[in-house]
Amino acid sequence: MRVLVSSCVLAASLGLSSVSYAASMDVAFEIPRISTEKYARPYVAIWAEHSGESTPFLVWHLQKKDDEWLSDLRRWWRKLGRYDNHVDALTGATKGPGHYQETFALGDLNDFTLYVEAARENGGHSLVKTKINTQDRVTEYRIPADTELGDIVITLTP
Template sequence: MRLLPIVVTTAGLVAAAPAMAADISVAVELPRIATASYHRPYVAIWIEKPDQTAVQTLAVWYQQTRNNEGDGKDWLKDLRTWWRKGGRAMTLPADGISGATRAAGRQSITVPAARLRGLQPGQYTMVVEAARELGGREVVRVPFRWGAANTANASGSSELGAVRVTVSR
């Protein structure tokens, strides 16, 4: 039997690489709420499988400095859905995930493909949860497809406005 040499070219490696190398961008509208005691919301953003099991937390915005009311981490449990699905198990602050609360208006994050290596192609849900001191709590779910360029939208009604998820190639 004769063995043929195998020649691998750069083009061959690119073609063999998964077609999933993509970034995810999430744009979240934090509405301006007219109230005498407005506090910026705590926000958690994470990815879930179709069965609603958490896959990965992408961002958590909370008060990161201690003040006369205590440590901001004490109030993360007000993000009840995120907290129960894995937030309580996280060590915060977490590099690349933790951030300060954000002002009203359009806020966005972009997560590079390198942080999403374990995500298999398929259907997922981006979940955004917001909770505000002396305010409400709201969860918005946005279904999206990982593995192909696409954009999906959903809207909240009180603590969150428009949420837009973009998977780019």
């Protein structure tokens, strides 16, 4: 009987050790070149929503204390921005057209919706999202391009 119990405990612990969670997430995205007379660099926000909570990852904006255009990131503003939950360490200046890649630690996040939002003064607005579950065997997610954002590739790494 003791051997059977030991074997079951060993098998269970080996089974649990094979469950892996992603430790980080790479988000590669493009800010497309848009031909327009008055081009303004877009504001960009990336965050996760899970169980009624929001976790901010990145906000690119003008870096002014009273940045009047932050509310153009409409969903981010409703979920995080108006409550001043964006942390200075997560913010950066706006960037022009090009390819960008950012890496974020996931901590205990395992089942969430990732949002990427971009808005330009005198320009368009894009809000894209994808559901991510780090317990699935999927390690790459793709979101097709939208008006202010090119294709987005999300890669989970252990």
